[in-house]
Amino acid sequence: MTAENKKNSDKHRRIIEAAIKVFAKNGFYNSKVSEIARAAQVADGTIYLYFQNKDDILISLFEEVMQGVLDRVEAAISKETNPVVKLERFAHAHLSLVEENQEVSEIIQVEIRQSSKFMRGYDNVKFARYLNIISDIIKEGQAQGLFNPEVKPGIAKRAFFGALDEMSRYWVLSPVKKYSITTAAKEISSFFLQGMLTDRGRRQL
Amino acid sequence: MTAENKKNSDKHRRIIEAAIKVFAKNGFYNSKVSEIARAAQVADGTIYLYFQNKDDILISLFEEVMQGVLDRVEAAISKETNPVVKLERFAHAHLSLVEENQEVSEIIQVEIRQSSKFMRGYDNVKFARYLNIISDIIKEGQAQGLFNPEVKPGIAKRAFFGALDEMSRYWVLSPVKKYSITTAAKEISSFFLQGMLTDRGRRQL
Amino acid sequence: MTAENKKNSDKHRRIIEAAIKVFAKNGFYNSKVSEIARAAQVADGTIYLYFQNKDDILISLFEEVMQGVLDRVEAAISKETNPVVKLERFAHAHLSLVEENQEVSEIIQVEIRQSSKFMRGYDNVKFARYLNIISDIIKEGQAQGLFNPEVKPGIAKRAFFGALDEMSRYWVLSPVKKYSITTAAKEISSFFLQGMLTDRGRRQL
Amino acid sequence: MTAENKKNSDKHRRIIEAAIKVFAKNGFYNSKVSEIARAAQVADGTIYLYFQNKDDILISLFEEVMQGVLDRVEAAISKETNPVVKLERFAHAHLSLVEENQEVSEIIQVEIRQSSKFMRGYDNVKFARYLNIISDIIKEGQAQGLFNPEVKPGIAKRAFFGALDEMSRYWVLSPVKKYSITTAAKEISSFFLQGMLTDRGRRQL
DNA sequence: CATGAATGAGCTTTCATTCAT
DNA sequence: AATGAATGAAAGCTCATTCAT
Numbered sequence: 001m002t003a004e005n006k007k008n009s010d011k012h013r014r015i016i017e018a019a020i021k022v023f024a025k026n027g028f029y030n031s032k033v034s035e036i037a038r039a040a041q042v043a044d045g046t047i048y049l050y051f052q053n054k055d056d057i058l059i060s061l062f063e064e065v066m067q068g069v070l071d072r073v074e075a076a077i078s079k080e081t082n083p084v085v086k087l088e089r090f091a092h093a094h095l096s097l098v099e100e101n102q103e104v105s106e107i108i109q110v111e112i113r114q115s116s117k118f119m120r121g122y123d124n125v126k127f128a129r130y131l132n133i134i135s136d137i138i139k140e141g142q143a144q145g146l147f148n149p150e151v152k153p154g155i156a157k158r159a160f161f162g163a164l165d166e167m168s169r170y171w172v173l174s175p176v177k178k179y180s181i182t183t184a185a186k187e188i189s190s191f192f193l194q195g196m197l198t199d200r201g202r203r204q205l
Numbered sequence: 206m207t208a209e210n211k212k213n214s215d216k217h218r219r220i221i222e223a224a225i226k227v228f229a230k231n232g233f234y235n236s237k238v239s240e241i242a243r244a245a246q247v248a249d250g251t252i253y254l255y256f257q258n259k260d261d262i263l264i265s266l267f268e269e270v271m272q273g274v275l276d277r278v279e280a281a282i283s284k285e286t287n288p289v290v291k292l293e294r295f296a297h298a299h300l301s302l303v304e305e306n307q308e309v310s311e312i313i314q315v316e317i318r319q320s321s322k323f324m325r326g327y328d329n330v331k332f333a334r335y336l337n338i339i340s341d342i343i344k345e346g347q348a349q350g351l352f353n354p355e356v357k358p359g360i361a362k363r364a365f366f367g368a369l370d371e372m373s374r375y376w377v378l379s380p381v382k383k384y385s386i387t388t389a390a391k392e393i394s395s396f397f398l399q400g401m402l403t404d405r406g407r408r409q410l
Numbered sequence: 411m412t413a414e415n416k417k418n419s420d421k422h423r424r425i426i427e428a429a430i431k432v433f434a435k436n437g438f439y440n441s442k443v444s445e446i447a448r449a450a451q452v453a454d455g456t457i458y459l460y461f462q463n464k465d466d467i468l469i470s471l472f473e474e475v476m477q478g479v480l481d482r483v484e485a486a487i488s489k490e491t492n493p494v495v496k497l498e499r500f501a502h503a504h505l506s507l508v509e510e511n512q513e514v515s516e517i518i519q520v521e522i523r524q525s526s527k528f529m530r531g532y533d534n535v536k537f538a539r540y541l542n543i544i545s546d547i548i549k550e551g552q553a554q555g556l557f558n559p560e561v562k563p564g565i566a567k568r569a570f571f572g573a574l575d576e577m578s579r580y581w582v583l584s585p586v587k588k589y590s591i592t593t594a595a596k597e598i599s600s601f602f603l604q605g606m607l608t609d610r611g612r613r614q615l
Numbered sequence: 616m617t618a619e620n621k622k623n624s625d626k627h628r629r630i631i632e633a634a635i636k637v638f639a640k641n642g643f644y645n646s647k648v649s650e651i652a653r654a655a656q657v658a659d660g661t662i663y664l665y666f667q668n669k670d671d672i673l674i675s676l677f678e679e680v681m682q683g684v685l686d687r688v689e690a691a692i693s694k695e696t697n698p699v700v701k702l703e704r705f706a707h708a709h710l711s712l713v714e715e716n717q718e719v720s721e722i723i724q725v726e727i728r729q730s731s732k733f734m735r736g737y738d739n740v741k742f743a744r745y746l747n748i749i750s751d752i753i754k755e756g757q758a759q760g761l762f763n764p765e766v767k768p769g770i771a772k773r774a775f776f777g778a779l780d781e782m783s784r785y786w787v788l789s790p791v792k793k794y795s796i797t798t799a800a801k802e803i804s805s806f807f808l809q810g811m812l813t814d815r816g817r818r819q820l
Numbered sequence: 821c822a823t824g825a826a827t828g829a830g831c832t833t834t835c836a837t838t839c840a841t
Numbered sequence: 842a843a844t845g846a847a848t849g850a851a852a853g854c855t856c857a858t859t860c861a862t
Contacts, residue, residue, distance in 0.1 A: 162371025163364035195396030572781025573774035605810030
């Protein structure tokens, strides 16, 4: 049973990893299932033992990647209690992930936008949870009187994510990185923090 | 000749407009040239008198749409001299456009991400110019001593655009808008302004 | 319009005729659409301009063939008033058709049986009408006091058709024909009209 | 060895019986080997320990079913000496079988027709023997002076079988049976024995 | 004997693009 | 310029069959 699972998850993993490479290189629609199969060193038909169809590969890939991102970001901020630092950590963790795993980033960049199209009915729960980590931090900061209570967490979480994401996009595309991860993370969290901090929060810095 | 041109540009325009609708509905890869032709009330073959191929429709469409966005945003801020207000105006203009023309928004959302990857050789000049409007405002503010000189315009412009864009994405997808355009625009520019303002800038508000 | 129709029906006809050949040779499931296309001297894609899918080719073919059979059999018996002769004519017309167009026969042989399977929901109106020609003749004969009034036309029509059809099957399959069309037609209609019993046999009953 | 054989024939039987169900439901070409395996509660690969390939399942199934039919029909007529009664018994036995085992019937209906096509080289000995039971009865009747000596047994056997078979086809397909087995069997054998003509009709000839 | 995961050839269907009219 | 019928390459997916366990 364990051996069987291991065998299974081996193929499953190999296919996912191959798909990441192939999708990142060509985009979803220009990728052929046979190319993924070749990259995963399995037969074409084997793909369909682990995934329902091509779309399912993307969705599975997405779920898996997002779970990894969630786990890592949550680990990065869990040790921290200060919302200000949490936000900085979040930004840093997000951008680090992008840097470490450009292929995955590229896919998310493109496909998160397409999801609404071809994943009609696919409820992007994982992504929603990711955004809510941000708003939770903000609410926490507001509860502690550090963040401006008038800030709307629902807007701020998207703005913050959007800022990080667009920065990532630039990185993924441009071969040369003008700014370091740390610089960018600090810079971006700084915009939002300065913008959201109360006087008390400011004094605390 | 002029009559002919007019006729030409009529068909050209009809095809572009049809393509906007069709691409917005189905996404680029799930859109058929024949569906665009039907929507534009021309024959399939006619499309190829005005565009080299399907990709070319998207690029042309994109250029045209971006030009419109550029024109409009530039008009919105040109009357204004204060960089602070300019940034607010930019945010408002951007979000207004999204609200008014969701189809165009959807396309920008998706295609901005795909274009750079899959339209090899397509240099997205218009989009670069759009981002530079933001960084120009920031530099202007820094020159006037209103914005923190340490802020990196190259990061800030992306962060600002990303924040607006992610907000737009949310809007385009969610049928119910929780926040008004004006609220969102103010909120987002506020984050960045509070974050970037110098003491002098702050006093000026 | 007429020219267009002619052109259309030309391709349509060519595809149907090619399909008859190919289906007769290989059977429906072992026939490739591309083989039909080659036989019809059109491109693979062209098939799909005239038919919805492979199944639709068979259904259309079937309808068309049955219509031809109906027309011909009706013509053969329409001049005749005597039900006895009508039945003989029917048998002869049916078997002549089989002899003249073996390919069509083979398809009907097989596909009439499959229809219930893969043409679920396809109501075989033409075939029902064909059978009813037989029962109409029988009813006519009964009204004229020539046929036994206790004979059930609903059973007799099927029995008569079945007899002819099985005879056809044999012919289509066996390369050498032991009996002529005329002989077989007479023989079969004779069974139904007079039975096989001798006077002695009859008395014994 | 005997135990092993028993085990073998158990699996063999289970597979055949599963195949009857599956083929009857979907037809041969739309049936998957894996579905038969599931229905037989064996592994896919196990099928290939007992049968050479999918075709072989059908042929074996066919042989087995036909043997059962032969046995039963022979039993039904063996006790009888009168050819007239034999023919009636044959008809009744055939239709009873159809009624009792519709799945088997459906398969014979379809596959008897396809066999010649896709089972190239498969000599349908069992079916030939079945038909010859009919012609033997007829010859017997002719020898006894009960049947018209001019009747060609080679035609008559096919006509008689065809009549019964078409009647079966109707039954298998139509959910509601208008006529009872006994009625139909009597009716059909009556056609062949006595014909449909009245005395008046006979005189008119 | 039995299993069932893996294979990969093969097929239907789609659709961007062409070109005769 | 405009048409739209025709093209045919291309790809997703299926499933009979195999073979390592």
